[in-house]
Amino acid sequence: MREHVRKLKGKLDKRGLDAFLVTQNIRYLAGTTAGKAVIIPIDAAPVIICSRLELEQARRESWIRDIRAFSSWRAPLRRGERVYFSRPWQLIADCLKELGARAVGYDRAGRELIRKLWGANPANYRELPDLMLELRMIKSKEEVALLQKSARIAMRGMSCAAESIALGRTELEIVAEVEYEMRKAGSDGTPFNTIVASGRNSWLPHAAATQKRLRRGELIVVDLGATCMGYASDLTRTFALAPTGRQVKLVETVKRAQKAALARVRGGVGARGVDGAAREVISRAGYAKFCPHGTGHGIGLDTHEPPSLAPDSKDALREGMVLTVEPGVYVPRLSGARWEDMVLVTRGGYKLLTKFPLGVHPCLDT
């Protein structure tokens, strides 16, 4: 995280900013979830602003030592406890004033907050959400290790899904088993709502699991993730229960599309071309109309981060990015199918962070 702050300071210099205020990227810079805001001055130590009730947690978790706690009301304090009896925005404003910050960037904030800050410390406030997202695109070794760990837990979740899928079980039952398995394997929590989408739910890319039972002649899309120290994983497989020939063709198409996209992945190439390679396979198979989303996305502390693998993407892949590659095709009344893995982009290609199946799973024999 110190490293992340160092990198951010480099960016501030180029943009002529004295300080940066984050409310969305606290964990990335401070290594704790306990803060309400972090202020990074260009030539002084960073400051965490947190609620009194999270002060001790911030102290335990963060490497940042200047932690200022607020309480919205006056209350007796413990010996040695230092708390500002003020509103969070006041504490932020006071801190910016103390730093003499004249040009302040921020990642995201309501107009109201900025209006108040301006009232207390009239500076040039600039909303620059992309600045942090750009930094976060390239993962450090430590981040890659956490993403790998998170991916391994997702693989265990997927094994559990493969073992749990059976005629007559409900989508929610499979979700319960999968999340239980991942929690036992050390996941901090599910980074997005686990998807088990069968039959008519399978052609909704963002289906929520329901009480619907699994039936013959259905594909089942399982899209799951774990979290390790905040770092998400994201893995999708499409299973089948006595599928029809057309359903088998569908699954084979997304698998081939993924292969074609992966073959293009390496540092320096355009994200658009990777998406194009998958889209071409899908078009040639006659599914061009049924391909409503991009082929993948960056992943890290958020499940969806830049870069975007899509026809309108302007991003270029760079060494050290971690991406999902996940073409999907959704044909109403036939089925949906998606196949997703996580990769680390290297200079010459990529390293696969997810592998599945590990053994043989009969329901993958589509």
Next chain:
Amino acid sequence: MREHVRKLKGKLDKRGLDAFLVTQNIRYLAGTTAGKAVIIPIDAAPVIICSRLELEQARRESWIRDIRAFSSWRAPLRRGERVYFSRPWQLIADCLKELGARAVGYDRAGRELIRKLWGANPANYRELPDLMLELRMIKSKEEVALLQKSARIAMRGMSCAAESIALGRTELEIVAEVEYEMRKAGSDGTPFNTIVASGRNSWLPHAAATQKRLRRGELIVVDLGATCMGYASDLTRTFALAPTGRQVKLVETVKRAQKAALARVRGGVGARGVDGAAREVISRAGYAKFCPHGTGHGIGLDTHEPPSLAPDSKDALREGMVLTVEPGVYVPRLSGARWEDMVLVTRGGYKLLTKFPLGVHPCLDT
């Protein structure tokens, strides 16, 4: 949800607004999670703005019929599929223009989005996040039924925690069991990270569960919730493994503080007074310095909603609000303890939505 839109329209009229744009309260108004924005014109039908990939989901889930899908790139469409090849903000701007909206409220948005909307449709844009939160404070019968269902699942989760807590087990193991139980009972997901905080973790109000094992002489704070159609529940109990006398006193204090607060709850009273009643019990027991958070909060589609039960609260309780009442005391090197239930505020008092223990749980015999 139609009812929610009707209520919102009443508020718009009073504020002189032609339309309201929501990006944060989509489920509340539209009954789906599939939208990116909803526009509520004062004298026309509401409009959902969603991504092409969520179009069918929005159609299945929402009562709103005017659903406009965007795709950031040109692509072949299915027969009958209507999609705007534009950016979401363009679609929002076009829709506001078509409506001739001159005074537009919104719940929350970045400056950048508002700048773009203004460029395309120069109107008076006003950030009014409180307007939606005020509406949401009073729950309809349907909302109370969902909150009650969600609370019942939380009670099952807590029974599971009581059965799972044992010497030598880790906090994360207990979390895995509890979440599994709630998922099997039909929870849509966990509305916040389930807390199982033992020993030195118990005095962090927002502790994350860890690999730490449960030991003798420790209190264990379990704070969990389920979700039903988006509606959250929130329930806390403090368990003990061979506690010391001082630890027992701590738990008894928070239980008495909760009782004192509950005795004040009814339509028309100030939220501040309810908090004060709990705080007084805690102060008299000598723990005034160890009580860093308010005594409760509204709950609904978000775990934390207005009103706030705290010393600086200006809210008044009203019939139809659903609240948590959860005094907590956190004494470093002794333990933390918190006791939380959900109540529906009635004219003459309250109805308890959570009850626990249902049977006898030995570890609650503190």
